[in-house]
Amino acid sequence: xxxxxxxxxxxxxxxxxxxxxxxxxxxxxxxxxxxxxxxxxxxxxxxxxxxxxxxxxxxxxxxxxxxxxxxxxxxxxxxxxxxxxxxxxxxxxxxxxxxxxxxxxxxxxxxxxxxxxxxxxxxxxxxxxxxxxxxxxxxxxxxxxxxxxxxxxxxxxxxxxxxxxxxxxxxxxxxxxxxxxxxxxxxxxxxxxxxxxxxxxxxxxxxxxxxxxxxxxxxxxxxxxxxxxxxxxxxxxxxxxxxxxxxxxxxxxxxxxxxxxxxxxxxxxxxxxxxxxxxxxxxxxxxxxxxxxxxxxxxxxxxxxxxxxx
Numbered sequence: 001x002x003x004x005x006x007x008x009x010x011x012x013x014x015x016x017x018x019x020x021x022x023x024x025x026x027x028x029x030x031x032x033x034x035x036x037x038x039x040x041x042x043x044x045x046x047x048x049x050x051x052x053x054x055x056x057x058x059x060x061x062x063x064x065x066x067x068x069x070x071x072x073x074x075x076x077x078x079x080x081x082x083x084x085x086x087x088x089x090x091x092x093x094x095x096x097x098x099x100x101x102x103x104x105x106x107x108x109x110x111x112x113x114x115x116x117x118x119x120x121x122x123x124x125x126x127x128x129x130x131x132x133x134x135x136x137x138x139x140x141x142x143x144x145x146x147x148x149x150x151x152x153x154x155x156x157x158x159x160x161x162x163x164x165x166x167x168x169x170x171x172x173x174x175x176x177x178x179x180x181x182x183x184x185x186x187x188x189x190x191x192x193x194x195x196x197x198x199x200x201x202x203x204x205x206x207x208x209x210x211x212x213x214x215x216x217x218x219x220x221x222x223x224x225x226x227x228x229x230x231x232x233x234x235x236x237x238x239x240x241x242x243x244x245x246x247x248x249x250x251x252x253x254x255x256x257x258x259x260x261x262x263x264x265x266x267x268x269x270x271x272x273x274x275x276x277x278x279x280x281x282x283x284x285x286x287x288x289x290x291x292x293x294x295x296x297x298x299x300x301x302x303x304x305x306x307x308x309x310x
Contacts, residue, residue, distance in 0.1 A: 003309040004112040004119045008129040008171035016174050020146045023137050023301035035307050036066025040096040047073030047102040053122045056295035088114040118306040128163045131267045132171035134294040150176030155221040157214045157248045161187045164227045169197035173206035180209040182217035214248050221258040225265035226250040226275045251277040263287045
């Protein structure tokens with residue numbers, strides 16, 4: 001049976017460390033491994049708008065020696081024009097892996113249940129695990145390497161009910177991080193994700209804090225992250241969300257509560273003057289473009305690792 005990567009805790013702590021160490025190797029030499037030489041194809045399906053996902057996966061598959069087969073979800077209409085099961089059965093006979101950027105988590109889980117090849121979650125409404133692999137790689141890059149991740153403090157402020165907050169919780173504690181999530185009442189992570197993160201943290205030495213106080217979340221943090229206040233599908237709530245999240249803006253004052261050498265993360269796209277100020281995202285502590293580049297290295301490592309498990 002193939003291994004899939006549908007949510008952050010699909011990798012054990014030891015497996016996640018293997019992937020991150022391989023990602024570091026790809027940072028040093030982008031062609032250190034080429035498991036898709038042939039070329040073998042990887043299907044990349046996108047139902048949602050995309051820049052970093054499309055660029056990093058297509059470039060990554062090519063650098064792994066493969067062929068990136070882009071499938072426009074608006075044309076394919078997976079689950080509408082054709083069932084997820086039938087789509088999967090068509091694809092898995094012709095490609096080495098399937099990458100899908102879609103909506104409900106249940107969609108990608110259904111695909112994985114039928115697939116004979118690895119399925120990778122490139123984003124769903126519930127999780128963004130490839131992004132958090134890249135973020136962990138970025139923390140490792142700037143704060144002492146993969147072996148230094150356990151014990152680091154990562155704070156996330158803003159919409160704490162979105163896919164990034166969920167993935168920071170699960171992926172962060174898998175790496176042994178102390179993860180602090182801050183958001184307003186009504187925009188906090190679901191209890192089942194928090195409970196699962198606490199379960200993993202008990203094994204790795206990490207910890208979980210969920211709070212409505214952004215200052216306490218950021219205090220003494222090694223890395224501070226935020227994300228857009230208006231995720232895809234929430235555009236009708238933009239004005240209300242801007243008012244609700246105003247106290248969670250990542251500005252110089254809030255960042256001042258973190259360690260003096262703390263790094264700033266944002267998965268992009270960013271809206272300067274809203275969830276983050278221009279002086280912070282464009283300032284010397286921002287590593288957001290390293291983070292964007294690290295999608296490439298982390299995903300190449302992940303695909304390589306998944307293919308080797310078969």
